[in-house]
Amino acid sequence: IKRKKKPLRVYMDGCFDMMHYGHCNALRQARAVGDQLVVGVVSDAEIIANKGPPVTPMHERMIMVKAVKWVDEVISDAPYAITEDFMKKLFDEYKMDYIIHGDDPCVLPDGTDAYAVAKKAGRFKQIKRTEGISSTDIVGRMLLCVRERSVSDSHNHSSLQRQFSHGHSQKLEDGGSGSRSGTRVSHFLPTSRRIVQFSNGKGPGPNAHIVYIDGAFDLFHAGHVEILRVARELGDFLLVGTHNDQTISAKRGTHRPIMNLHERSLSVLACRYVDEVIIGAPWEVSKDMVSTILWFNLLRLIFF
Ligand code: CTP
Known part of the structure; x- marks a missing residue:
């Protein structure tokens, strides 16, 4: 036996x-x-x-x-x-x-x-600890974001804001006073291997009902988890679109996002309700995109 x-x-x-x-x-x-x-x-x-x-x-x-x-x-x-x-x-x-x-x-x-x-x-x-990310680092980025926002109130669209939002490791100048903030932005280097490690590697079944949801998913939190859970319950396969950094900056202000596209996509991918992620999905669900996804099968769309 x-x-x-x-x-x-x-x-x-x-x-x-x-x-x-x-x-x-x-x-x-x-x-x-x-x-x-x-x-x-x-x-x-x-x-x-x-x-x-x-x-x-x-x-x-x-x-x-x-x-x-x-x-x-x-x-x-x-x-x-x-x-x-x-x-x-x-x-x-x-x-x-x-x-x-x-x-x-x-x-x-x-x-x-x-x-x-x-x-x-x-x-x-x-x-092995993952390099380039910690809670302290995120708090630092958020503080930098608040400072950037107050700077932007007086000088519209500071170039530093853009550098921050797009993941360059520049330091913030202290409103012209000469001192500098020590906060640095993302040092994360996304590799294809890491994305594969986080992926499910399985497509939808032949008659699967596919649900699509898109969003920024910046600073992935309990509210995001809840909406992904609800979205997944609407069908059999949850496809999530994460918008790129430029799109989010354009829609929500140049101080956002706090986490860059790859960081946000990995958080979404690690979530148990998510089957697949479109990394850098367009803001508008275009005809092209729908037809690309349609080969999967029946598609249901919800918007975040
Ligand atoms: N961890 C990791 N890589 C990171 C951060 C944390 O591998 N970049 C690991 C820690 O080693 C630990 C687990 O995640 O085994 C939980 O970490 P936590 O207790 O939250 O503490 P910290 O190490 O302080 O993480 P952080 O600074 O991000 O809060």
Whole structure:
């Protein structure tokens, strides 16, 4: 008799504040270590005690983590550090095999390693941290955006705004005072491999009802997740169009978007309700576009 092998269960914890594609990429790599990925979302109180207040509260962070297609289960109000007691609970109650974290040091306020207990027990595995993105970086971009907006109130369409919106790593001049902001914009280098890693690789079935939704999906948040969930329920295959940076700047102001086209597209692609993304979709759903998509089959359009 062939016994079914027990699935390898892995645990990754984190704050997942202002969820971005770096977090998604960490979850993707963690899931690849085992068969089932359980994610512990650190409580607001624990984040406050260890790093300072999060921008997004617990319930939003839960929505974001649950929406990532590589996540199998979620534990709310997880502790920031792996204690002996919590590790025992993970092994006994949740049947975990390994605890996973990015290869960045995770030190507690007292200087000790948050994963020391798991490492000692031989139950720790590392994944590669994604370069060029962090919550701090996003907050920096948002601050730069606010400054840009106030500058633009006095000088219409500053060229710096355009540089910011289009992802050049220029620094912002401080309104002529000579000092400079240290905030830099996206350092993310999108590769075709990363896009493939995030993709589903499956087209719609022969009689699939395809739903199309488009938008900026800038700073991908719980509201985006909800509309994608609803859109997906309208059919069998959800095709999402992400508008390019120039289009968003033209429609919403030169200080937007905060995340560039590839960053926004990766966040959308990581969402479990999304089947495929048109990266840089036109603002208007043109006849050409509809006929291109129509070969899929029956198309239903909704607008975001
Ligand atoms: N992570 C990653 N790449 C990033 C950011 C985070 O691989 N660019 C990983 C972390 O190593 C961790 C998980 O995502 O395993 C959750 O990270 P989180 O607890 O939210 O903390 P930070 O590392 O502080 O992430 P950020 O600075 O973006 O808030």
